[in-house]
Amino acid sequence: MARLLALQTASQVAVGGARRIAEASDRLPLAALLREVNETVLGRRLTFASAAGPQVTLEVAGRRVLRLAAAEAVPNADACLNAPVLEDTHKDELIRILQVATPRGHVLHVISQPIGRDGDEVSVGLPVALLADLLLIDLDARPGSDNPAEAEGAAPPVGAEAASGAVTGAVSGAVSGAVSGAALERFAGHVGSSLMAWLVVGGEADGASSGPEEMVSHLGSFLEAEGDALSAQLDRLSTTPGGSVSLVLGASLQDGHSTLCVRHANGLLLGLLEGETARLLPRAWALALAKG
Numbered sequence: 142m143a144r145l146l147a148l149q150t151a152s153q154v155a156v157g158g159a160r161r162i163a164e165a166s167d168r169l170p171l172a173a174l175l176r177e178v179n180e181t182v183l184g185r186r187l188t189f190a191s192a193a194g195p196q197v198t199l200e201v202a203g204r205r206v207l208r209l210a211a212a213e214a215v216p217n218a219d220a221c222l223n224a225p226v227l228e229d230t231h232k233d234e235l236i237r238i239l240q241v242a243t244p245r246g247h248v249l250h251v252i253s254q255p256i257g258r259d260g261d262e263v264s265v266g267l268p269v270a271l272l273a274d275l276l277l278i279d280l281d282a283r284p285g286s287d288n289p290a291e292a293e294g295a296a297p298p299v300g301a302e303a304a305s306g307a308v309t310g311a312v313s314g315a316v317s318g319a320v321s322g323a324a325l326e327r328f329a330g331h332v333g334s335s336l337m338a339w340l341v342v343g344g345e346a347d348g349a350s351s352g353p354e355e356m357v358s359h360l361g362s363f364l365e366a367e368g369d370a371l372s373a374q375l376d377r378l379s380t381t382p383g384g385s386v387s388l389v390l391g392a393s394l395q396d397g398h399s400t401l402c403v404r405h406a407n408g409l410l411l412g413l414l415e416g417e418t419a420r421l422l423p424r425a426w427a428l429a430l431a432k433g
Contacts, residue, residue, distance in 0.1 A: 159190070163249035170243040172278045177251055178269045179204050179280045184256035186210060193247040197238060200256050205266035206235065215241050227267045236272060324429045325349070325403060325410040331425035336401065337413045340364070344408020352413070360411045368409070375404050387426060389414070 162177055163170035174189050181187065184202035188211075198211035206227055212218040218238050221231050243249055273280050326346040329339045338352025340360040350357045364371070372383075379386040385405040401422075403410040 159250040159252045161248055162251050163243070165192070165246055165248055167249075168245065169278070170245060170247070170249040171239055171276065172282075173249060174239060174243055174251075175269055175273050175276070175278055176280055178206060179273075181253075186254045186256050188252045188254070189242060190250045190252070191242060191244060191247050192249075193244045195242040195244070197242040201269075202256065202266070204269050206269060206272070207266040209235065209238065212238060212242070226265050228265070229267070232267055232271065232275065235267065236275060239272075325405055325408045328403060328425055328429035329410060329412065331428045332401075332412075332414075332422065333425075335415050337415045339401070339410055339412030341408055341410045342368070344406050346408055346410075356413060360413075364409065364411055371402060371411075372404070372409070375402065379404075387422065389422070 163173040196213040200208040209221040338356035
């Protein structure tokens with residue numbers, strides 16, 4: 142569910158696999174950075190690059206910042222860079238580094254990569270919730286909501302007393318307007334057993350589903366509450382508003398799950414993928430359309 146809620150984040154796909162998570166008009170880009178870490182449960186290496194020049198790479202897992210792997214155009218970052226694992230004594234210095242790396246008035250991008258080691262099994266590091274509390278940032282607030290710290294446009298000074306991957310990827314193709322919404326149901330069938338549970342809302346296949354009842358129920362509850370936000374996010378990836386688009390939220394995981402969203406012909410399919418199945422999707426999509 143945390144990965145589904147991550148769709149609320151205002152992000153856009155950029156060149157080179159990066160995602161734009163903060164605009165130049167955003168009052169506090171640092172909030173976008175912390176929310177990105179907070180949405181990362183499995184071990185990932187996140188590189189945050191500001192259009193102003195500063196760039197930092199964090200190794201994160203379990204909503205914790207494990208290490209500062211790299212820092213460019215950020216002065217006096219050696220204390221955190223040389224630490225094998227970030228601890229409580231590093232929190233003030235890390236906050237300062239992140240503040241320098243996310244100046245206001247500039248676009249902020251993120252690139253997510255594998256962590257390169259078993260960082261997702263490490264239970265130490267700095268909880269992103271702690272950093273957010275020190276900065277008076279609400280991790281649960283949606284972009285544009287009335288968050289006091291963001292409304293003021295500034296975070297408290299360092300030391301104030303008191304984080305599937307998402308990684309997104311679009312799989313899209315030329316879609317004929319003559320293909321009916323039932324293509325979503327055929328698509329799910331072609332993906333096969335790797336699609337653990339799925340539900341279609343809208344279109345000719347409205348109500349079609351498969352998988353454990355509890356999983357399908359969770360998918361339905363999410364679409365009922367967040368369907369509009371999900372559609373808005375899909376519009377960012379589609380060439381036309383309301384157009385056909387497929388999106389996989391999360392990394393291709395051998396031992397975990399990722400979330401599949403497909404919109405076509407007034408229908409929306411939401412499903413849970415098991416293992417590394419993203420490579421199967423283009424063929425399944427082509428087969429579904431061929432039968433239209």
